[in-house]
Amino acid sequence: MSVGQRAAEEFRRLHGHAPAGVWSAPGRVNLIGEHTDYNDGFVLPFALPFRIAVAAAPRRDGLLAITTVGDDGVPQRAEPVAVASLAPGSVRGWAAYPSGVCWVLRSAGVADGGVELVIAGDVPAGAGLSSSHALQCATALALLGLAGVVPGSPSAPSLPEVAAWVQRSENDFVGVPTGLLDQTASLCCVAGHALFLDVRSGAMEQIPFDAPGQGLEVLVVDTRAKHSHGDSGYRTRREGCERAAARLGVPALRDVPADRLAGVAGQLPAELVTLVRHVVTENERVLRAVDLLRSGKLAELGPLLTDSHTSLANDYRVSCAELDEAVDAALGAGALGARMTGGGFGGSAIALVHSDQVARVGQAVSAAFARRGFAAPRLFPAIPSAGAGRDL
Incomplete structure (x- = not known):
């Protein structure tokens, strides 16, 4: 069973109905180019087969409710918060990462309203393989998807724009000064390729x-x-x-x-x-x-x-x-x-x-x-x- 299917199954088990959709994002390995991204330099990552999946559905009460389900199948639910009240420092711990994405998208006028999220994944946490960014990127796509926005389609934000939003959520909401490497890799990598990224210009090349x-x-x-x-x-x-x-x-x-x-x-x-x-x-x-x-x-x-x-x-x-x-x-x-x-x-x-x-x-x-x-x-x-x- 894929992590996407597991997230959907857990959503049904917890809420009694199917999610509106499931989105996922991978962890990454950086082949070379470490600590160069926040120095406007060059990086060369590729995505891993390990992913974080977010099953999502809208809520009518304006609340952001987040549940994560570990490998042991035990759900961990964050305290629901009003989307309108989200602000830097208002959410702590693991829930700050998806909450920060919600805050950024709402401030950008792209996604609004309450939402129910159920998270499952297999990216090893704390292993330096960017599990937190996989979670943030999957959350961003889920919130955009619920709003009917498909990144890269006409009049929609591009994937690099979404990566910049995710970076802002981590820098300004979570308070961690990361660069753009991990978000861009999780969103933009292609199977069978390494991604050569010039962080300053945003130029990308998919290299076999x-x-x-x-x-x-x-x-x-x-x-x-x-x-x-x-x-x-x-x-x-x-x-x-x-x-x-x-x-x-x-x-x-x-x-x-x-x-x-x-x-x-x-x-x-x-x-x-x-x-x-x-x-x-x-x-x-x-x-x-x-x-x-x-x-x-x-x-x-x-x-x-x-x-x-x-x-x-x-x-x-x-x-x-x-x-x-x-x-x-x-x-x-x-x-x-x-x-x-x-x-x-x-x-x-x-x-x-x-x-x-x-x-x-x-x-x-x-x-x-x-x-x-x-x-x-x-x-x-x-x-x-x-x-x-x-x-x-």
């Missing part, structure tokens, strides 16, 4: 990504070390990038050329120099990775992934012991390259592996975690999948 066709697999290692964008480390890095750009006299760190890096040390304190170095070199790695994908040279991505992790661990300082162990163990067992993916401070790593060595690499990572006393990691293939849409 067929790892199995070249005898390769992207292996995800969910370290089970929970991460949260709400933690102060993410905000501190972003604020540091903004201070560095201002002191360097550029709109964003994307505008610092690589040949200027040597002179940056004399203009900034050491803790900002390393942030600049990561962003500038990471943008270069994304562009090189895109060239390799366009040429069908997937195996040559390996060193770029590993260099990205080294930069994230040493310069941006967003890795952790579990992520470093996953990368080191995968490389030691023969992976072509490996890196943390997502915001960091926990979450997941990815490894580019020859298909016939996946079992070996997975066993090596699991054994390394056991030796360190870490929780057993969850391992699975990352398969480029379809973006958000209507299920039922």
